[in-house]
Amino acid sequence: MELELNETQALIRDSARKFAREVVAPRARQTDREERFPADVYKQMGELGFLGVNVPAELGGAEAGVVAYTLVVNEISQACAATAVGMAVTNMCAELICAYGTEAQKKKFVPRLTSGEAIAGAFALSEPHTGSDASALKTTAVRQGNQWVLNGAKQWISSGAYAGVMVVWARTANTGSKGLSCFIVEQGTPGLIVGKPEDKMGLRGSNTVPLTFENCAIPAENLLAKEGEGFKLAMIALDGGRIGISAQAVGVARAAIEASCSYVKDRKAFGKPIGEFQALRFMLADMQVQVEAATLLSLRAAYLKETKQPFTREASMAKLYASEMANRVCDKAVQLHGGYGYIDEFPVERYLRDARVQTIYEGTSEIQRLVIAREILKSAAA
Ligand SMILES: Cc1cc2nc3c(=O)[nH]c(=O)nc-3n(C[C@H](O)[C@H](O)[C@H](O)COP(=O)(O)OP(=O)(O)OC[C@H]3O[C@@H](n4cnc5c(N)ncnc54)[C@H](O)[C@@H]3O)c2cc1C
Numbered sequence: 138m139e140l141e142l143n144e145t146q147a148l149i150r151d152s153a154r155k156f157a158r159e160v161v162a163p164r165a166r167q168t169d170r171e172e173r174f175p176a177d178v179y180k181q182m183g184e185l186g187f188l189g190v191n192v193p194a195e196l197g198g199a200e201a202g203v204v205a206y207t208l209v210v211n212e213i214s215q216a217c218a219a220t221a222v223g224m225a226v227t228n229m230c231a232e233l234i235c236a237y238g239t240e241a242q243k244k245k246f247v248p249r250l251t252s253g254e255a256i257a258g259a260f261a262l263s264e265p266h267t268g269s270d271a272s273a274l275k276t277t278a279v280r281q282g283n284q285w286v287l288n289g290a291k292q293w294i295s296s297g298a299y300a301g302v303m304v305v306w307a308r309t310a311n312t313g314s315k316g317l318s319c320f321i322v323e324q325g326t327p328g329l330i331v332g333k334p335e336d337k338m339g340l341r342g343s344n345t346v347p348l349t350f351e352n353c354a355i356p357a358e359n360l361l362a363k364e365g366e367g368f369k370l371a372m373i374a375l376d377g378g379r380i381g382i383s384a385q386a387v388g389v390a391r392a393a394i395e396a397s398c399s400y401v402k403d404r405k406a407f408g409k410p411i412g413e414f415q416a417l418r419f420m421l422a423d424m425q426v427q428v429e430a431a432t433l434l435s436l437r438a439a440y441l442k443e444t445k446q447p448f449t450r451e452a453s454m455a456k457l458y459a460s461e462m463a464n465r466v467c468d469k470a471v472q473l474h475g476g477y478g479y480i481d482e483f484p485v486e487r488y489l490r491d492a493r494v495q496t497i498y499e500g501t502s503e504i505q506r507l508v509i510a511r512e513i514l515k516s517a518a519a
Pocket of ligand 1: 263294345498499
């Protein structure tokens with residue numbers, strides 16, 4: 138694995154950094170405080186190729202690969218994790234339709250996602266009674282003539298009120314995980330009801346809503362992949378999604394370190410800048426080492442996916458380590474700021490709130506440990 142970025146990767150990283158610093162970061166605090174979903178920013182991200190970083194150019198993507206994708210997520214998350222989460226989910230949906238869609242589905246839906254015309258994509262798997270155990274989901278899809286009719290409820294769907302294109306999982310047979318199928322649903326379809334946004338601890342600029350399907354009829358051709366393949370698709374998409382969360386965690390932790398470095402140089406106690414106290418220097422050193430370790434795990438998982446090698450275990454390891462790391466690092470950043478760390482005049486309290494969900498969504502830390510253990514035992518038996 139090369140540790141140097143190639144020209145494409147460096148270019149898109151620099152473009153994301155510029156955009157993150159000039160457009161996303163200046164409004165991040167307001168996005169958080171006013172819980173304002175940054176729809177206009179998604180349009181701009183579409184123009185820059187950030188909504189389909191690993192999607193072919195003929196479908197409106199940047200065709201820059203998975204490593205490039207993690208670099209873009211790092212940069213946008215460093216500025217505003219709430220903006221990054223919708224961007225990451227849009228990439229996930231576009232990639233999934235590219236990989237499993239018919240030619241007609243790809244042509245119809247992917248350019249709408251990558252361009253920002255759909256504003257964002259949504260990934261609707263979790264339900265009120267089940268998140269970790271996706272095979273227990275209860276939403277049904279019944280074939281009626283040339284339509285599928287969906288009934289049921291989804292919970293915590295990121296960008297759900299804004300997403301023009303959604304990928305939705307539903308049960309088409311009572312055969313456990315083998316009875317799940319995946320569908321493409323457009324915003325505004327009669328019978329799709331968007332609920333009240335959740336009042337969240339962090340990622341407050343991200344839109345998280347429940348969705349209800351009440352006799353929601355979609356065209357038969359909106360079935361993604363084959364009937365009964367939904368669980369497989371969800372697991373494949375989540376493997377890739379976990380790389381995105383690891384990159385998001387790295388971005389937030391980098392922001393926390395940057396804020397901390399600037400604060401400890403400025404703040405004085407006992408007649409000198411607090412950055413001169415060894416106790417705080419040790420904290421900063423440990424924070425930096427952990428971010429670098431998480432970065433390497435994240436990039437390795439991305440590289441394996443990009444080069445079409447197995448990456449399930451590596452994606453889970455990157456997600457587990459990076460998300461727990463971001464929580465530790467952001468917590469230390471608050472500590473380094475003393476009382477100012479606890480108020481919203483400084484950004485580190487937002488970083489800590491934003492980092493908290495990273496050990497929960499796209500598979501909790503406990504689920505990542507189950508996946509990692511399963512994978513290492515599988516290879517040990519071979
Ligand atoms: C802000 C936010 C955005 C989200 N966005 C989306 C989205 O866009 N799309 C979507 O589909 N979902 C989304 N989710 C849902 C998220 O993926 C789930 O919350 C997550 O998968 C956990 O599921 P759960 O909440 O049902 O917890 P549960 O599955 O009920 O788990 C509760 C606890 O039990 C533990 N647990 C469960 N099973 C096991 C086990 N076998 N062994 C050990 N421990 C276990 C868990 O680790 C956890 O600690 C989002 C959630 C949040 C908070």
